[in-house]
Amino acid sequence: MHIFFTYPRVLWALLLVIIPIILHLFSFRKHQHVFFHSIFLLQESQDEQNRTRTKLQEILILISRIIAIAFLVCAFAQPYIPVHAEKTEPNQTVCIYIDNSLSMQNETKEGIAVEIAKSRAMSILNAYTPQQSFYIISNNPSISDQIPLTKQQAEQKIAGIQTSPFSPPISEICLQAQSLDLHTKNTLYIISDFQKYTSDIANFPTDSLFHITCVPIISEKTNNISIDSVWFDTPFRVKNQIETIHVRIKNHGNQTHTDIPVQLFINDTLRAISNIQIEAENFVDITMEYSVANTGIISGKVSLDDYPLLFDNDYYFSYTIRNTINVLSINENQENTHITKLLQYDNYIELTQNSRHSIDYSLIQNYDVLILHELVEIPSGLIHTIQNFLELGKTCIVIPHKNSSIDSYNTCFAQFSNHSFIGYDTTTISIQGFDAHHPIFTNVFESAKTNIIYPIITSHFIIEPATNRIITLANHHSFVSNISLLKGACYVFSSPLQKEQGNFITHPLFVSLYNMILLVQNNQTIQTTLSDKIKIIAPQKATTSVIHIIRPEKNIDFIPFVATSLHSQEILLESFDAIQESGIYYALVEDSIFSGIAINYSRNESVMDFYTSQEIQDVCMTYNKTNTTLISGNQNTIQTHIRDALQGIQLWRYSLIIALFAIFTEIILIRFWKFFLKRPTNIHQ
Structure with missing residues (x-):
């Protein structure tokens, strides 16, 4: 057994034991002469005994003083017995990860989980010497995660940690901590509720220089109810249309809940309420209806009340209803009257017809849908315009002429597709079927039919590969x-839409072309998750103006990163600092809002399923994570455990007790030794 000292330089103070030794060897007491009128009363034997007892007293006092000084110096040097065979490095890298994900809002027997985690982190700080530096890591990426902090700075950072919507896998946190120092011993403390969704213990790194200590916050499974998802009955939104919205609500607990009110808000106005009953560990789908009489950005929210977890009680969505859909048809010679009749009675769609020979390519970007109607060849200038058109998220419909140049069309397709025309088939053939789940067939048939009489096609181009049909x-x-x-x-027909090419133009399937046009306005995501990358196409005028992302009710206003190309600008929202909460955000340029952005928290954390301490140990054993250990208990227990693990069994308390006992013994010897010398004597005349 070896004993080490935290402050070995203090042991130089052991030289102070010379002082009582010098005092013992060189006594400076003055001898006092006592005169007796007769000496026959003194007994020689008793004189010798008293002299021996006095010397014994001085020796015991000397020993007490030496012990007191020696053990008092040892107490200040802080002796310890290492628990492990290897002595702890005094300059090791220490990282503390505090899981502040949304699941840490859960209540435990000790309080809110994230607050308990912060107190555990404080205990770890106090277990180290004041000279130790720390790295404090949370779920919010920050440059300060890469900077070593003093104990006081670490305490300040820990105190400021709040729950965050970001929840990376813990293995990523391990790799981040490991990369801070690859050459010295590195210790990472993981303070977490170890929700199974993020606790990928099997992926923890195994490295002899990297030690992982798990500090679990025991969270019990909560009876949480969440709004899981929202979707629409139809793929496109139109003014005054009855919208049917589907809402899925999940019960993650083991209790059945009844009469839970679910509310639907459209543009901050309550539009529908539905009371639901949901069985334990199950889900229920409900439908809610509303209509919108205006165009522009529509903001919606589905809400319910559930406690204690609040982050998944609201679900936001947003979309835009256009005033009109501008359609440009570029024709080889004459317009297609069948397409004109299909669209002419809809005031929502504005159709413009132009000849290929008189089109201004620079104006094409102002339209939402482009129809290439029976062009024999596609001009090279138009090919590049089509590519940019599709990059903006708009729709192109290609209807070939029976004499179209295969090479010209394939040159165009190669800019944005791996499909091509490989030949022209003049065989008369019927349509065999269609993808009934594709949104272009929404409302084409009132009900599902199995006995449909399909139209006949007299000739067609062969498109390869035969995918995305x-x-x-x-x-x-x-x-x-x-x-x-x-x-x-880019929807490509393989045959012209003329009477001599078949009867498709008189079949109900022809209405799918109308839906192709309507779908362009819904080439937008009604919601996104906060952790996802968000991309928004900016309007043309944004190329010369500054774009802002705002949320007025929270006083949020920031300038996002904008990727600029020759013909468009794309907003990229990846800032962890600017957007920290779910809700409706707006993209603004020149004081005009052009897009709504609905952001929701990830529902992955709604499942309150956690690893127990025993399960963590079992997983570590299964995957042979020999560098991963676990400590649990209250704040004082964890602090003592870490100190023992780092500095061994502390002996300074015992040294102090021995020093005090030696001082007390010295006092006893000085004050009460004379009572031991008294004994009865007989005097003879």
Whole structure:
């Protein structure tokens, strides 16, 4: 057994034991002469005994003083017996990770989980010497995570930690901590509720220089109810249309709940209420209806009341209803009267017809939908314009001419697709089927039918590869495919839409072309998760103006990163500092709002399922995580455990007790020794 000292230099003070030794060897007491009128009363034997007892007293006092000084010096040097075979490095890297994810809002027997985690972190700080520096890591990425902090700075950072919507896998935190110092011993303390969603213990790094200590915050499974998702019955939003919204609500607890009110708000106005009953560990889907009489940005929220976890009680969504959809049809010679009749009675769609020979390519970007109607060849200038058009998320519809140049079309397709025309088939054939789940067939048929009489096609181009087919011919060739690999959709018909090419234009499936046009306004995500990358296409005028992201009720206003290309600007929202809460945000340029952004917290943390301490140990054993240990208990227990693990068994208390006992013994010897010398004597005359 070896004993080490935290402050070994203090042991130089052991030289002070010379002082009582010198005092003992060189006594400076003056001898006092006592005169007796007769000496026969003194007994020689008793004189010798008293002299021996006096010397014994002086020796015992000397020993007491030496012991008192020696052990008092040892107490200040802080002796300890190492618990492990290896002595702890005094300059090791110490990282403390505090899990401040939304699940840490949960209540435990000791209080709110995130507050308990912060107190545990304080205990870890106090277990180290004042000279130790620390790295404090949370779920909010910050440059300060890479900077070593003093104990006081670490305490300040810990005190300021609040719950965060970001919840990376804990293995990523381990890699981040490990990268701080790859050459010396590195210790990471993980203070977490160890929710199974993020606690990928199997992926923890195994490194002899990297030690992981798990400090679990025991959270019991909470009867949490969450709004899981929201979706619409139809793929496009139109003014005055009855909208049917579907809401999925999950019960993550083991109790059945009844009469839970679910509220729907549209533009901050309550539009519908529904009371639900939901069984334990189950979900329920409900529908709610509303209509909107105006155009512009529509902001919605579905809400319920549930405690103690509040982050998943609200679900936001947003979309835009356009005033009109501007459609440009570029024709080879004459317009298609069938398309004109399909669209002319809808005031919501504004159709413009232009000849290929008189089109101004620079104006195409002002339209929402582009129809290439029976062009024999696609001009090279138009090819580049189509590519930019699709990059903006808009829709292109290609209807070939029977004499179209395959090479010209394939040159165009190659800019945004891996599809191509490989030939022209003059065989008369019927349509075999269609993808009934595709949104372009919404409301085309009132009910599902199995006995549909499909139209006949007299000739068609062969499109390869035969993927992304929407309408399929009997020979398994494609009649309509979406071939775009860019953000926008490019629907390609394999046959002209003329009477001599078949009867498709008189069939109900022809209405799908109308829906292709309507879908362009819904090339937008109604909601996104806070941890996702958010991309928004900015309007043309934003190329010369500053874009702002705002949330007025929270006084949030910041300038996002904007990726600029030749023809468009794309807003990229990846800032962890600017957006920390769910809600409706707005993109603004020149004091005009052009987009709504609905952001929700991830529902992954709604599942209150946690690892127990025993399960953590079992997983570590299963995956042979020999560098991972676990400590649990209250604040004082954890602090003592860490000190023992780092500095061994502390002996300074015992040294102090021995020093005090020696001082007390010295006092006894000085004050009460004379009572031991008294004994009865006989005097003879």
